[in-house]
Amino acid sequence: MIFTPTSIVGSYVVGIEPKADARGFFARTWCADEFSHAGLVSNFNQCSLSNNRHLNTLRGMHYQMAPDTETKLVSCRTGALFDVIVDIRPQSATYTRWFGIELSAENYQSLYIPPGVAHGFLTLANNTEVYYQISGTYTPSSGRGLRWNDPVFAIDWPAEPAIMAERDRSYPDFQA
Numbered sequence: 001m002i003f004t005p006t007s008i009v010g011s012y013v014v015g016i017e018p019k020a021d022a023r024g025f026f027a028r029t030w031c032a033d034e035f036s037h038a039g040l041v042s043n044f045n046q047c048s049l050s051n052n053r054h055l056n057t058l059r060g061m062h063y064q065m066a067p068d069t070e071t072k073l074v075s076c077r078t079g080a081l082f083d084v085i086v087d088i089r090p091q092s093a094t095y096t097r098w099f100g101i102e103l104s105a106e107n108y109q110s111l112y113i114p115p116g117v118a119h120g121f122l123t124l125a126n127n128t129e130v131y132y133q134i135s136g137t138y139t140p141s142s143g144r145g146l147r148w149n150d151p152v153f154a155i156d157w158p159a160e161p162a163i164m165a166e167r168d169r170s171y172p173d174f175q176a
Contacts, residue, residue: 001028003038003112006099008087010114012040013101014073018108029075029110030133040112041071044133052079052128058161058168059130060120061086061146068142069115071135079128080104081121082158086146088174089116096176098155103130118146120168122157147171 002015018025028034035042050059061084064070074083084100102124103109113119121130145168146153148161152174 001031001034003040006085006101006111007094008085008097008099008117009092009094011085011099011117012038012112014110014112016108027108029108030073041114041135044071044073044135046134046137048132048134049077050130050132052081052123052130053126054163055123055126056159056162057123057128058120058148058164060084060168061118061148061171062120063088063116063118063144063146064136064139064142065144066142068136068139071115072113072119073110073133074103074113074119074121075108075110075131076103076105077129077131078105079123079125080106081123081128081130083111083121084119084155084157085111085113086118086153086155087116088118088146092116096152096174098153100155120146120148122159122161124158145171146174150174152176
């Protein structure tokens with residue numbers, strides 16, 4: 001597995017190392033030992049799947065407050081998405097910065113998201129499925145969000161969202 005740091009402290013693009021032959025290839029997408037050796041969280045106790053029927057569906061930007069923060073490993077099973085994280089850790093050197101990457105069924109990349117970093121995505125294809133490995137337990141009372149178009153972050157989305165939940169549209173301005 002290949003761990004490439006992003007521009008957000010503590011986050012990584014996780015790539016595979018395929019072993020190919022005439023049949024195709026085989027590759028590890030997850031290994032607790034390799035994650036631990038890289039100094040990353042390796043105990044994911046929950047997996048979730050997000051099914052998105054339509055192109056330009058936006059979900060996010062979501063996070064959980066302490067003490068219920070979560071580490072996530074996000075990948076794409078079918079379709080494609082523009083995956084975005086925003087650092088909202090006040091003591092972080094990358095506070096209020098964002099990072100985005102295309103995850104797809106074809107590129108086999110994942111995004112490792114540390115606690116205290118908000119996450120969201122915009123689908124780039126119909127029928128996009130997003131797979132999450134999550135270190136914590138979802139706690140609704142700790143759930144929070146940032147507005148997708150908050151000027152504090154100025155995220156450069158590849159397209160205007162066509163579908164999103166009302167709560168994602170109506171989060172208040174972030175107070176840095």
